[in-house]
Amino acid sequence: EADIYQTPRYLVIGTGKKITLECSQTMGHDKMYWYQQDPGMELHLIHYSYGVNSTEKGDLSSESTVSRIRTEHFPLTLESARPSHTSQYLCASSDLGQDYGYTFGSGTRLTVV
Amino acid sequence: QKEVEQNSGPLSVPEGAIASLNCTYSDRGSQSFFWYRQYSGKSPELIMFIYSNGDKEDGRFTAQLNKASQYVSLLIRDSQPSDSATYLCAVKVDGGSQGNLIFGKGTKLSVKP
Numbered sequence: 001e002a003d004i005y006q007t008p009r010y011l012v013i014g015t016g017k018k019i020t021l022e023c024s025q026t027m028g029h030d031k032m033y034w035y036q037q038d039p040g041m042e043l044h045l046i047h048y049s050y051g052v053n054s055t056e057k058g059d060l061s062s063e064s065t066v067s068r069i070r071t072e073h074f075p076l077t078l079e080s081a082r083p084s085h086t087s088q089y090l091c092a093s094s095d096l097g098q099d100y101g102y103t104f105g106s107g108t109r110l111t112v113v
Numbered sequence: 114q115k116e117v118e119q120n121s122g123p124l125s126v127p128e129g130a131i132a133s134l135n136c137t138y139s140d141r142g143s144q145s146f147f148w149y150r151q152y153s154g155k156s157p158e159l160i161m162f163i164y165s166n167g168d169k170e171d172g173r174f175t176a177q178l179n180k181a182s183q184y185v186s187l188l189i190r191d192s193q194p195s196d197s198a199t200y201l202c203a204v205k206v207d208g209g210s211q212g213n214l215i216f217g218k219g220t221k222l223s224v225k226p
Contacts, residue, residue, distance in 0.1 A: 033213075039154075041218075042216065042217075042218040042219065043157075043201070043216045045213065048213065090156050090157075099144075099145050099162075099164070099205070100159075100162065101145075101147040101149075101159045101162055101203065101214065102157075102159070102203075102214060103159070104156040104157050104158070105156060106155075106156055107155075107156045
């Protein structure tokens with residue numbers, strides 16, 4: 001049973017639209033992450049957070065922004081979607097106090113037309 | 114640059130055989146090592162983690178770590194077609210629980226009936 005939830009699962013949206021991808025976890029994890037992954041390709045870290053009011057940029061430059069107002073919630077926003085943003089977006093979380101790796105959500109597959 | 118290297122494959126093995134997946138990492142200070150399985154179109158799921166040199170067994174899976182050689186491997190015994198997936202090696206390169214995981218590009222495994 002997944003304890004980290006992403007919505008929507010699939011999204012097709014027009015160029016120029018503003019979108020927010022939702023991610024919530026019920027495990028009380030401090031750290032949360034957003035990855036971008038194209039089909040058959042590697043994971044790219046785009047944002048992460050150590051906790052409330054903490055956000056950091058990852059290794060891959062991204063036009064998206066994130067916020068962390070509540071521990072359990074880490075939404076990702078694209079102010080103006082472009083076809084180059086078409087990808088799968090994966091949210092993950094981990095516990096700062098335990099070294100058990102990351103738990104991933106089911107992902108949001110975004111298509112910008 | 115801290116790197117995690119994997120042979121992209123595909124690695125093809127017959128059903129019932131042992132599949133051997135390999136991973137090397139560049140940072141000698143790495144402390145924690147993880148193997149994730151990712152089915153096509155799905156998100157990664159954690160299958161094994163290992164911290165100490167030697168072998169760690171969990172069912173049909175065995176993780177092997179050799180820090181002197183900066184090498185971690187995953188053995189899958191009695192491979193099944195359902196094991197066909199991409200296997201991601203991940204390494205925590207910064208000390209303590211605050212560090213991020215660095216993911217390899219993954220090895221695609223195909224188990225033929």
